Amino acid sequence: MTEEWTPSSWRTKPIAQDVKYANKDHLARVTDQIKHLPPLVTPAEIERLRHHLTRVETGQGLILHAGDCAESFEACTHRNITNKIGLILSFSLVLLWGARVPIVRIGRIAGQYAKPRSSGTEIVNGKTVTSFRGDNVNGISPDDREPDPGRMLSAYFYSTTTLNYVRALLTSDFASLNHPRTWSLKHVRSPTLRAEFESISNALSDALAFTRTVGAIGGVDEDAYVKGGGRGVLGEVDFYSRCPFHEGLMLDYEEAMTRFLPIPAGTSSYTTNPQALPPKTYYNTSAHFLWIGDRTRQLTNAHVEYFRGIRNPIGIKVGPSMKDEELARLLDIVNPDKEHGKVTLITRYGAGKVEANLPGHIAAVRACGHPVIWVCDPMHGNTHTSSTGYKTRHFSSIITEVTSTLAVHAQEKSRLGGVSLEFTGELNEQGFSVTECLGGSMQLGEEELELRYQSYCDPRLNFEQALDLAFLLSDHYKQ
Ligand code: PEP
Numbered sequence: 001m002t003e004e005w006t007p008s009s010w011r012t013k014p015i016a017q018d019v020k021y022a023n024k025d026h027l028a029r030v031t032d033q034i035k036h037l038p039p040l041v042t043p044a045e046i047e048r049l050r051h052h053l054t055r056v057e058t059g060q061g062l063i064l065h066a067g068d069c070a071e072s073f074e075a076c077t078h079r080n081i082t083n084k085i086g087l088i089l090s091f092s093l094v095l096l097w098g099a100r101v102p103i104v105r106i107g108r109i110a111g112q113y114a115k116p117r118s119s120g121t122e123i124v125n126g127k128t129v130t131s132f133r134g135d136n137v138n139g140i141s142p143d144d145r146e147p148d149p150g151r152m153l154s155a156y157f158y159s160t161t162t163l164n165y166v167r168a169l170l171t172s173d174f175a176s177l178n179h180p181r182t183w184s185l186k187h188v189r190s191p192t193l194r195a196e197f198e199s200i201s202n203a204l205s206d207a208l209a210f211t212r213t214v215g216a217i218g219g220v221d222e223d224a225y226v227k228g229g230g231r232g233v234l235g236e237v238d239f240y241s242r243c244p245f246h247e248g249l250m251l252d253y254e255e256a257m258t259r260f261l262p263i264p265a266g267t268s269s270y271t272t273n274p275q276a277l278p279p280k281t282y283y284n285t286s287a288h289f290l291w292i293g294d295r296t297r298q299l300t301n302a303h304v305e306y307f308r309g310i311r312n313p314i315g316i317k318v319g320p321s322m323k324d325e326e327l328a329r330l331l332d333i334v335n336p337d338k339e340h341g342k343v344t345l346i347t348r349y350g351a352g353k354v355e356a357n358l359p360g361h362i363a364a365v366r367a368c369g370h371p372v373i374w375v376c377d378p379m380h381g382n383t384h385t386s387s388t389g390y391k392t393r394h395f396s397s398i399i400t401e402v403t404s405t406l407a408v409h410a411q412e413k414s415r416l417g418g419v420s421l422e423f424t425g426e427l428n429e430q431g432f433s434v435t436e437c438l439g440g441s442m443q444l445g446e447e448e449l450e451l452r453y454q455s456y457c458d459p460r461l462n463f464e465q466a467l468d469l470a471f472l473l474s475d476h477y478k479q
């Protein structure tokens with residue numbers, strides 16, 4: 001018999017990647033305060049995303065998960081957020097142009113402040129210190145590594161500020177498909193990339209003008225034309241990176257943000273029995289979508305226990321150590337009713353390991369009859385240290401993982417429903433993008449990594465490298 005779930009039932013289970021706070025009273029005060037603060041997202045938005053995900057599951061859309069490995073409080077600026085959103089919009093436009101299906105954009109933004117680490121300690125300047133776990137746990141400075149519960153409260157407010165600005169950007173002209181060039185290509189140095197992007201945006205402006213005319217003449221329902229499932233205004237982006245998305249790692253925080261709320265009227269349950277929907281249920285109101293990391297997905301541990309009780313759609317990272325039968329059992333636990341649009345499996349094996357792992361995982365999911373969306377994360381299995389000492393990724397490994405994943409899905413008559421990427425449109429004062437990943441059309445070399453390596457955690461593709469990947473994917477879907 002399944003044990004009863006509550007927002008705190010995870011507390012009785014072993015906690016992987018646990019954070020030990022010295023001052024428990026302070027922790028209790030903070031979580032109590034967070035419990036009384038307003039939700040960041042609403043049940044109606046969460047249900048709407050679930051609805052869009054059911055469509056991706058049946059091949060009527062693609063997911064773009066993208067953003068920073070770890071956000072930092074310091075990087076929460078007008079300029080950074082604008083550039084990040086601009087890149088997500090540009091990427092999705094290129095993808096949309098090739099794939100011709102709605103793109104569900106989900107940003108690793110407004111809450112991605114905590115990180116799992118492979119070791120509890122690290123060496124900084126020759127001294128062993130507690131590992132940096134993200135701004136909502138401790139500080140990047142080696143002298144500030146004691147976990148501080150007060151940082152969770154700051155994370156709540158930084159998330160709120162970020163989300164507020166993202167929502168504002170997306171309802172302004174900035175997100176209008178009618179003039180995507182405002183998404184700033186100024187700093188893209190490659191003339192080929194600029195020309196390709198400009199030709200897509202010109203073609204799109206023409207298409208929108210034409211559709212508007214047809215709509216005006218024929219009374220066509222404009223909403224039907226808005227890619228991404230629109231708000232009803234032709235040419236506006238219905239932007240799911242107002243769908244914040246983060247790893248559900250800090251369960252104290254996630255529990256405090258879990259609220260028992262009415263299921264909005266008109267929600268279909270995506271189950272075989274819509275009548276079985278309760279009037280109220282538990283929503284995690286810190287993000288529309290959360291994921292379980294590859295390091296916290298143990299079947300009998302705290303994270304899986306927490307995730308099995310929330311109504312939000314969830315992601316699960318699937319690495320090469322996942323056994324086929326373990327994956328099937330995990331799905332039974334988090335989605336016992338086999339609801340549609342609920343689970344996205346995010347595979348991240350490493351470039352050379354896709355063929356050995358993905359076919360077995362696809363077969364296991366098929367055999368147990370669980371509906372899932374498959375997404376490829378070509379970043380996390382492809383990290384290495386450069387000869388100059390930087391944690392980096394090579395563009396060619398990222399491409400290899402994506403192309404192998406596409407090939408295996410095709411061979412297994414399955415479908416890749418999207419990609420999960422770490423990239424940033426962040427620019428420095430002089431307008432240069434970051435130098436954290438190697439290769440791409442700009443052929444970034446090892447000696448350039450030190451120029452603008454700004455990541456607090458994993459290396460991110462910069463604007464040009466991200467667009468390279470977008471064109472590659474777009475071309476694949478065009479065929
Ligand atoms: C991440 O997405 O930043 C991450 C740590 O991923 P994974 O759990 O797949 O290693």
Ligand code: MN
Nearest residue numbers: 069422457458
């Ligand atoms: Mn990462």
